[in-house]
Amino acid sequence: MSDNTDNTQQTVDTSKWYFKFDPQTYAFIPGAVHEQVDNSTDVDPAGILNPVWNPSTNSWTGQSMEDYLAEQKANSQQNVDPQQQQVANLAIQVMAMNQKLNARITALEAEKEAKNV
Numbered sequence: 315m316s317d318n319t320d321n322t323q324q325t326v327d328t329s330k331w332y333f334k335f336d337p338q339t340y341a342f343i344p345g346a347v348h349e350q351v352d353n354s355t356d357v358d359p360a361g362i363l364n365p366v367w368n369p370s371t372n373s374w375t376g377q378s379m380e381d382y383l384a385e386q387k388a389n390s391q392q393n394v395d396p397q398q399q400q401v402a403n404l405a406i407q408v409m410a411m412n413q414k415l416n417a418r419i420t421a422l423e424a425e426k427e428a429k430n431v
Contacts, residue, residue: 326348326349327348328348330348330356331346331347331348331356331358332346332347332348332349332350332351332354332355332356333346333354333355333356333357333358333359334346334347334351334353334354335353335354335355335366335367336353337352337353339366340366340367340368340369341364341365341366341367342359342364342365342366342367342374355367355372357372357373357374359374359376361378361379362374362375362376362377362378362379363376363377363378363379363382364376364377
């Protein structure tokens with residue numbers, strides 16, 4: 315009885331990475347492998363959030379990091395320190411009173427000048 319086994323091994327190119335995706339949804343499956351399978355590609359999804367494989371364009375689609383950060387910045391509420399807001403309001407009030415006082419001083423000086431003539 316002789317064993318007829320095939321001792322040949324497939325060589326795997328370890329310099330190349332393949333990125334897997336779900337065969338039904340095409341959503342990226344985190345991780346990378348050295349061996350290509352049907353639901354994988356050598357196109358790196360780096361820089362894309364929640365990547366989804368688009369077989370018709372052979373590319374990953376999703377939101378870029380730049381777009382994500384811009385969206386976060388636009389959606390974030392500006393946090394104002396209540397003490398800073400209070401100081402700003404007081405400064406506005408002081409400036410308004412200063413304008414009124416300057417106008418009153420100018421009027422009094424004009425009256426004084428008119429009496430001295």
